[in-house]
Amino acid sequence: MEPVAKDQVVHFSAAVSLLGRFPALAGIDLDVERGEVVLVQGPNGAGKTTLLRACAGLIPVVSGEATVLGCDLTQAADRTAVRRRVGLLGHASGLYDDLTVTDNVHFWARSCGATRAEADAALATLGLDGRLAGVVVAKLSAGQRRRTSIAALVARRSELWLLDEPHAGLDQTGRDVIDRLIRSAASAGATVIVASHEVDRAGAIADRTVTIAGGTVVTEPPGPAAPDVLASPRADMRTERRQNDEGVEPQQDVLHVS
Amino acid sequence: MFRDAALVAGKDLRIEWRSRVTTNQVAPFAVLVLILFAFALDPDRGVLQRATAGLFWIAILFSALLAVQRAFALEAADGNRDGLRLSGLRPAGIFLGKAGAVALELAALEVLLGIGVVVLYNTTWSGWLLLITTSMVATIGLAAAGTLYGVLAAGLRVRETLLPLLLLPVVAPVLLGATQAFEAALDQSASNGWSWVVLLSSFAVIYVAFGILAFGSLLEES
Numbered sequence A: 001m002e003p004v005a006k007d008q009v010v011h012f013s014a015a016v017s018l019l020g021r022f023p024a025l026a027g028i029d030l031d032v033e034r035g036e037v038v039l040v041q042g043p044n045g046a047g048k049t050t051l052l053r054a055c056a057g058l059i060p061v062v063s064g065e066a067t068v069l070g071c072d073l074t075q076a077a078d079r080t081a082v083r084r085r086v087g088l089l090g091h092a093s094g095l096y097d098d099l100t101v102t103d104n105v106h107f108w109a110r111s112c113g114a115t116r117a118e119a120d121a122a123l124a125t126l127g128l129d130g131r132l133a134g135v136v137v138a139k140l141s142a143g144q145r146r147r148t149s150i151a152a153l154v155a156r157r158s159e160l161w162l163l164d165e166p167h168a169g170l171d172q173t174g175r176d177v178i179d180r181l182i183r184s185a186a187s188a189g190a191t192v193i194v195a196s197h198e199v200d201r202a203g204a205i206a207d208r209t210v211t212i213a214g215g216t217v218v219t220e221p222p223g224p225a226a227p228d229v230l231a232s233p234r235a236d237m238r239t240e241r242r243q244n245d246e247g248v249e250p251q252q253d254v255l256h257v258s
Numbered sequence B: 001m002f003r004d005a006a007l008v009a010g011k012d013l014r015i016e017w018r019s020r021v022t023t024n025q026v027a028p029f030a031v032l033v034l035i036l037f038a039f040a041l042d043p044d045r046g047v048l049q050r051a052t053a054g055l056f057w058i059a060i061l062f063s064a065l066l067a068v069q070r071a072f073a074l075e076a077a078d079g080n081r082d083g084l085r086l087s088g089l090r091p092a093g094i095f096l097g098k099a100g101a102v103a104l105e106l107a108a109l110e111v112l113l114g115i116g117v118v119v120l121y122n123t124t125w126s127g128w129l130l131l132i133t134t135s136m137v138a139t140i141g142l143a144a145a146g147t148l149y150g151v152l153a154a155g156l157r158v159r160e161t162l163l164p165l166l167l168l169p170v171v172a173p174v175l176l177g178a179t180q181a182f183e184a185a186l187d188q189s190a191s192n193g194w195s196w197v198v199l200l201s202s203f204a205v206i207y208v209a210f211g212i213l214a215f216g217s218l219l220e221e222s
Helices: A048-055 A076-083 A101-111 A116-125 A142-156 A172-187 A199-205 A226-230 A233-246 A252-256 B002-019 B021-041 B045-050 B052-086 B091-121 B128-154 B159-170 B172-186 B190-221
Strands: A008-019 A022-033 A037-041 A063-068 A086-089 A160-164 A191-195 A208-213 A216-219
Touching: A008 A048, A008 A191, A022 A048, A022 A191, A037 A048, A037 A172, A037 A199, A048 A086, A048 A160, A048 A191, A086 A142, A086 B052, A101 A116, A101 A142, A101 B002, A116 A142, A142 A172, A160 A172, A172 A191, A172 A199, B002 B021, B002 B052, B002 B091, B021 B045, B021 B052, B021 B091, B045 B052, B045 B091, B052 B091, B052 B128, B052 B159, B052 B172, B052 B190, B091 B128, B091 B190, B128 B159, B128 B172, B128 B190, B159 B172, B172 B190
Parallel strands: A022 A216, A037 A191, A037 A208, A086 A160, A160 A191
Antiparallel strands: A008 A022, A008 A063, A208 A216
């Protein structure tokens, strides 16, 4: 295995992760440095969520190289060790319906060693310290649940934020808040990987964009402008290589990435 | 580990307090089981009195199944199991917390059913020290084994039907030991009951130790 650069938070090289027997990550290459905000985009089923879950140590990497925060994700012990250092905002809320907003955020914050004060600060940041604080989660709207999940994530003070469609279900104010939080986390030294279909919104806060399809990186442009990237010779070359390797139809990668 | 256990147990008990599932569903179910036994055996009230200990523990066993299923249904919903895996909580702490919460719910049910058998079966409790000790160790054993098999079944689509199949044979020694110890207490021959308490204690110790060691792996696989 190549030595990982000191400020490199994520290093994937030809990494493969299986969901059952299906290679959801099929030899992915990705490097992310400390403090970077990286947008991961791609069509449904491209492997974005799997990539985030692998980075969180929830899915084993069965071959290739995969290191997150210095932990080797091919090793079970390291996968467990990395979990408490990352924060994952997934599709599911990760909240208990019968607990109040405050109870939920306090529980998840305290479970990773944060104090009640830090949890309260996170609640205030997300505007959940008023009327909503004592409401049970089952009675919240989808957007309010999302904000509660984000508050629980903020309270963790993770070194690596893994955000899967963070803007989904949020109103304009909520979207602005999450954008501010991402910028603020990155400026404080955290690393952020955002998987999103909202390329314009998420691309505006990302340092760069990575496009994945079929479990591999299709292209990795210097800026957030994904459409230009698809026309790049490198993208064509990678797409062509994947077609040769996997026998996929020529338009498959290009059509789905938007 | 114990801080984590207190955190998880507090969370589970708070959920039960707010949702009222234990008080509004599990407890009525347990009382209903006692009533149905009373209907079935009512023609001969002597049989009811003689079978009090066994009927009491069967009702507790069925209620334990519901409590354990409920404890893991909470974690199966909405990605909460991933949350537990990502948290800094030690698996042993999660096990002790969940088992502790189930044990407290069962203890409350035992008090309720204890009153129930007095009313329905005309039973007179005696041998209090043996009764209380038996209840404590049997409850710990039931909760520990239930939590262990609960997490084992948690990730399966057929968990509701699989859990009783897995758990009931395993906890048969608890049913046997607790029933025998209770009968000894009710017969005021407590000295015969303490050997069963030793069996129940061994069962509890084994399952608590096994749970502390194995819960992490089972949580990963579920």
